[in-house]
Amino acid sequence: MGTSTQARPTAHDAFGSPVGVNNFSIIAATVNGSGSQTANNAIARALFKMGIPTTGKNLFPSNIQGLPTWYIIRISREGYIGRRENAEVLIAMNRATADEDISKVPSGGVVIYPTEWKLSESRDDVTYYALPVQQLAKASGASAKMLSYVANMAYVGALVTLLGIDINEIDAALMHHFGGKRKAVDLNMGVVKAAAEYCQQNITKRDPFKVERMNATAGKVLIDGNSAGGLGTCFGGFTFAAWYPITPSTSLVDALTDYAKELRVEPDGTHTYAIVQAEDEIAAIGMITGAGWAGARAMTSTSGPGISLMTEYAGLAYFTEIPVVIWDIMRMGPSTGLPTRVSQGDVLMVYFLGHGDTKQIVLLPSNMQECFACGWQSFDLAERLQTPVFVLSDLDLGMNTWMSDPLEYPDTPMDRGKVLSAAQLDAAKGFNRYEDVDGDGIGYRTVPGTESKYAAYFTRGSGHNKYAQYTERADEWEANLDRLHRKHEYARTIVPKPVIDEVAGATVGIIAYGSTDQSMPEARKFLADRGVKTSYMRIRALPTTAEIHDFIQRYPRLYVVENNYDGQMRKILQMEVPERAKDLVQISKCDGLPLSSEWIATSILKKESK
Amino acid sequence: MAVQEPPIKVNRLGLTRDDYKGRASTLCKGCGHDSISQRIISVAYDLNLDPTHLIKVSGIGCSSKTPAYFINQSHGFNGLHGRMPSMATGAVLANRTLTALGVSGDGDAMSIGLGQFIHMVRRNVPMVFIVENNGVYGLTKGQFSATADLDQELKYAGRNELPPIDVCHEALVADCGFIGRSFAGDPRQVEALLKAALSHRGTAILDIISPCVTFNDHDDSTKSYAYGKAHEQIISDFGFVAPQEEITVDYDPGTTADVTMHDGSHVRLRKLDEKHDPRNRDAAMRVLEEAHIKQEFITGLIYINEERPALTEIERLPATPLAFLPPEKTRPSREALAKVMQEL
Incomplete structure (x- = not known):
């Protein structure tokens, strides 16, 4: 691989920072069910193991096979993890969406596509690299059945050469993925190596995007929120779980089941728990209500439509005062909505779930450590308060891979509440x-x-x-x-108190919760750079605590940032602190995507400039 | 000489029959459900059931109110309409030492709760599930339920133009291992069925026709006292022999067969040559089909099979109830978490 003397001008992100070494995003556009997740996870994990802060987001359809899917890997030397509006490096592997995918690449970006497409490279402000994907896959000797799966490894190999990813880390990531099965790894690595060599010999690099080893991920782990929640539930001493499959919550119970089999089996083979797949969500909550009544630590996990079905039992458990834990991995509604897209749309429904004057306890995790902590804290709160406790996670937290500090062991003994012997x-x-x-x-x-x-x-x-x-x-x-x-x-x-970051001289208070927190550090820096000093409060539970009321009283202007259409948390805060209702400003968006740092920052800046 | 008080009769647990009583019933005078509650009290006393290990569960409706009217010393849960089976499922898994006694009605079990009913049977949740079946919604003043017979007339609802759902049929199709039908006006049979049902390994379904004196006890009702008394056809004769009891009565060889229950008790089937053999699933299906077609009121033990393991046996539960496991059994160690972190 040579280096062209005609390098294109360095691209900038929306924040004006140059993108290039360890600061850009990759988007892989593929066809659902083609096995591209193996390739995408390998890239993300390899980058993480190279010590570079990396986050992966899967934008996938409600479909088993055939519809378009995108995977975005953000590489940020600053350690930012929020979604960005742009991805500079496009891996175009889906012909059906290629035209639109290419049109979205920012000026100065890169398009990698299969040679077989015979694409006319019509944009002159992006760099095209053609990759003979089919040829490389066929050369691997993979069976016809495996061909489309290993074909994805061609773009992994291309990135090894074009971005400078350590090929040994790809190998290690695939070993992790395939649970140490060398044969499967070798088949895939054959294509990775062939593609890497092809690029070295045939492609002249003409773009600024590169990765270099750092030491910013030492001691950190990669995990998704549903695995963290399942693990937390396991360490929370759950003894009963009942559930009904629904995206995006299914993987929480899957993780719980796997971890329980590993961690909660007695030497005699008996289990210190029972997990039942119910016939529907009504039965799932019915079972945990019966189990909680009889003294078990009982939980279920679902998403919005399941919560709707659970409403009657949630009211009964509230009124009969039975401890149960209900996870809602929020997805986009109303109705079936966008089942594989994120939103924070269940906040109002869950807080008041039940008929009559019902007020539920709601926990709002923002990161992997909190997903884990909610797993055990929810039981302590439910048994102490003798009431349902809801954990509102969402698809972005639950199903995407996040870099995190290691999950922390519960720091308090179990609280089983007021139970008489x-x-x-x-x-x-x-x-x-x-x-x-x-x-x-x-x-x-x-x-x-x-x-x-x-x-x-x-x-x-x-x-x-x-x-x-x-x-x-x-x-x-x-x-x-x-x-x-x-x-x-x-x-x-x-209930957990909010996390508050108070900045001296700030006249603006930002309020957020859940997965929206990921974009806040970057958004606040953007605002600070433009003279808007902000203090920040991240709400971690409902009902509101005294700290939340105090924060709202301290700031003349308050922006409530959330991923739903109606500004649901804002409405709750307006009810809780009615005298400040008009000063609580709605910053909300609901398009199925995690809120980007750019959108949050510019939305607030626009209001502040008025 | 002072008059000696007659000794108060107690069972093997030292409890009197009164100890198994509940609060005063608020149902209509003469309601079949109250008669069933009395049978439950007698049977619990006779079988020396430990009230602290019995749970009374129900849904919504007249029948579902009755758990408050028997065995005060047992925990009771009057839950949601049609959703008692799921609640009972969770409770018996949380504590495998509990004996669950569910009381439901025809609306609760066969209309709103048919789904949970079938899934309870499919899972073989260890419990006795009584359907106090009167073919009518009482608390909402007289609508037809799904078990009302074709062409029945009700003051509120007029003529019923739809065929009934048969509780026993549904149970049999879902592979239930204990199915009995009886009549609230036949206390001897209700008690015998209840005793055997309480010894069954999994879900025991008792469909007990229980006349609604207010809305469905008129002369041309098929769920009335008069109709039941006149038309009851007992299809199987059996006795219940508790584990500790000596078998004293002898029958002619070849005329009886014993089914050994999960707890060591026996159900002794009599006069096998004359009547229905409840061990035969095909025969049970046929008997129910014929009764459905001819609109006959058959009662007795319809099907019995102790082979299918109960849900609590499948779930690999430890000896200590899940609800009572100490934290050291349910919270893995700090080292275990460190190891998981290493592997991520």
Whole structure:
């Protein structure tokens, strides 16, 4: 490979920084079901192992095979992980979308495409590299069945040469992917090597994009949020899970199942848990409600449509005060919506899920460590508060690969809440299930199988008094709602507090939560560079805590950034802090993609410039 | 000489029959459901059931209110309409030592809850599931349920133009291993079926015709006391022999057969040559088909098969109930997490 003397001008990203060495994005446009994920993951993992901060995002269709899919790898020497609007290096492997894909490449970018297409290279502001993909794949000797899979390795090989990716790291990444099966790795590596050599001999590099080894990922791990959540659930001491398959939550239970088989099997082969695939989401939440009532740490995982079906049981569990944990890996609604695209559209629904005056506990993880932590904290909160706890993750967090500091072991012992033993019951000669003994709104409970004649009580969704007896008396009904309200107020004091970054002299407060946090460091730097100093609060739970109210009181202008159409968190904050309602400004977008740093920054800047 | 009080009768657990009572019923006077509750109380007392290891579960409807009217010393959960099976499934997996007694109705089990009913049977959730079947929605004042017979007349709903869903048929198709039908007006048979059902390995379905005295007990109703008494055809005769009981009554050889239940008790089938053999699935299917076509009211043990393992046996549960496992069994070690991190 030679180097052309006619290098094109260096491209810049939307923030004006030059893109080039360790600062650009790659987008692989492929056909769904063609096995391109193996190739994409290998590239991302190899870059990560080269010590370069790397994040991978999969934009995929609701389809098994045939529709277009894109995988974006961001390489950021600064360590930024948010989505960017542009990707400079296009790997065009899907003829059906090629014209539009190529049109989106920013000036100065690169297009790698199959020679077999005989493409007319019509743009003169991008660099084209043709790669004989089919020829390279066929030369590998792969069977006809495997041909389309190994063909993807051709672009991996091309990037090895064109970007300077260490080929040994590709080999190691494939070994990781194939669980050490050398034969499968060799078949793929044959194509990688052939493509790398082809580029060395036949292509003259005419672009500025390169990677160089760094030391910015030492000690870090690559993981997706659903795996982190499943692992956290496993370390949270779950004993029962019931679920129904739905994208994008399925991989959470898959991870939980795999980790549990590894970590939660006794020497005699028995399992310290049970996982049941239910017939639908109604049955899934029914099962965990029964299990939670009987004393298990019970959870389910679903997405928006599943939450809709769970509504009635969520209200029952709230009112009968049964601890359960429900993960909602949010995707785009209404209805079936865009099942494989991200949104934060379930916040309002989940916070008020149930009929009547229901207020649920909601946890909002923003990163891999928090996805893990929610796995165990959710159980502690659910059992302490005797109520459902919802964990609102989303498709971007859940299904994409993130660079993270290692997940941290739970730092507090399990809190099993107020559960009375047979000895305690016999000593007290009874208990009143829904009596507020401690002033926190939480009664004491018993579980079936407690061997005391005083243990039993009757659980019902209909009106009940503090003795758990049926009642339709107005005063008893109201007293019960008052107690539930006290419990909600108590919950404010124990749910995770927001993370606040206060900047001296800032007059602008930015509020975000969940996956939107990924773009904030970059967006805030962009704003700061243009003289807009911002303080930042990331909300981690509902109900709102005192810290959230204080932050909102401190700033004249507040921008609530979220990935939904209606500005749902903003609406909740407006209800919670009504006197500041008009100062809470909606910055929301809902197009199926994670919010980009550029969009957030420019949207706020526009408002600030007015 | 002081008059000696007669000794209070207690069972092997030292509990009186009164200890198995519940709160006062709020159902209509004469409701078939109350009669079934009384049978449950007697059977629990007779079988020495430990109330602390019994759970009473139900959905929504008149029948589903009844768990409050028996065995106060047991935990009860009056849950959602048609969704009790899932809740019971979670509870028995959380604590495998529990005996679950579910009470449902024809609307709860065969209309809104048919899906959960079938899946409960398919999973063979260990529990007794009673359908207190009166063919009518009582709490909403008299609509037809899905088990109402063809051409029935109701004041509220007029004539029923659709055929009924048969509880026992549905259970059999879903591979249920214990299916019985009875009549609230036949206490002896209800008790015998209940005792055997409580010893069954998996899901036991009891379809008990239980007249609704307010909305569906008129002369031309097929779910009335009068109709039941006049038309009940007992298709199988059997006795229940508890594990500890000595078998004292002898029958002529060749006229009886014993089915050994999961807990060591026996169901003794009698007069095999004359009647239906409940061990034969094909025969059970045929009996139900014929009764459906001829609109006959057959009762008794329809099918019994102890071979299928219950869900709690399939799930590889440890001896200690999941609900009572200590944290050291349910939270892997710090080292285990470090190892997972290494592999990422």
